[in-house]
Amino acid sequence: MDQKLPLDELSSVIARIEGLLLTEEKVDSAVQVLARAIKDAVPGTIGAGVSLLDSRGHRTSNGFTDRVVKQADALQYELGQGPCLSAWAAEDTVIVDDAHTDPRWPLWGSAVAGLPIRSVVSSPLIADKECLGALKVYAAVPAAYSESTGRLLEMFAAPAATLLSHVQASEVPRRISETLQSSLHSRDLINRACGVLMERHGLGNEEALQALMLQARKAGTPLRQFSFTLVAGTPATGQ
Known part of the structure; x- marks a missing residue:
């Protein structure tokens, strides 16, 4: 054979x-x-x-x-x-x-x-x-x-x-590049969401971040997804 x-x-x-x-x-x-x-x-x-x-x-x-x-x-x-x-x-x-x-x-x-x-x-x-x-x-x-x-x-x-x-x-x-890009995008979304809360409620940066994390936790939603919803202008669950 x-x-x-x-x-x-x-x-x-x-x-x-x-x-x-x-x-x-x-x-x-x-x-x-x-x-x-x-x-x-x-x-x-x-x-x-x-x-x-x-x-x-x-x-x-x-x-x-x-x-x-x-x-x-x-x-x-x-x-x-x-x-x-x-x-x-x-x-x-x-x-x-x-x-x-x-x-x-x-x-x-x-x-x-x-x-x-x-x-x-x-x-x-x-x-x-x-x-x-x-x-x-x-x-x-x-x-x-x-x-x-x-x-x-x-x-x-x-x-x-x-x-x-x-x-x-x-x-x-x-793969590293894709992970890095995803990480940077998440960070940008979170920063922008914090900015929304700072402007809306007169909070400092750290206070806004803590408030964002708390709201996301109450809503049972991942922080990135919650931030995206908030930045997009749709009322996020838990607000």
Whole structure:
């Protein structure tokens, strides 16, 4: 069942991920593209996925092509063992001929006994000497994969890890920026609402803030929402 992935197909996949990076799509989008491409490239595969893990092995992002992948992965995260977590920890490709009899992960092997999963290959995603997570493919029959399947997965992993690390990095400042903008907007609304109370009731700044917080609490409304209602000129509940 071995099949060498044509270089033009691999290049096409990487180009699609680069396109996501250039359009500032989220990490999850790039992960989904990669998972689908892996499933299509590896014969006999019933499902593929990409797990991004933090330094403690906690999942930060997960892309899967089929429900069975989601189920098998969730059991790995829950039990703390499995081929994907081992590939990440050892930073080496893991090949499983039969998940039902492999002695390396007894809890996980028993847990997936009811799923159509027998063969597994998982390869680490390594960028700048840091392991970000792992790629994985699942097959429904034993011994569906070989060492050449592992090499095929590694062909995806090397460039994909670099690109995914860049996408992750680009997401961080954007999220920080969004949070900061939201925080500044909230502060501005609250200041303006305090100004309304100061003018309306002749209060000082601190008194107005305390009055605003008290009214919002009595109304059972978040401070930002209460401030928005007050500034908008609609009588706020609790006034």
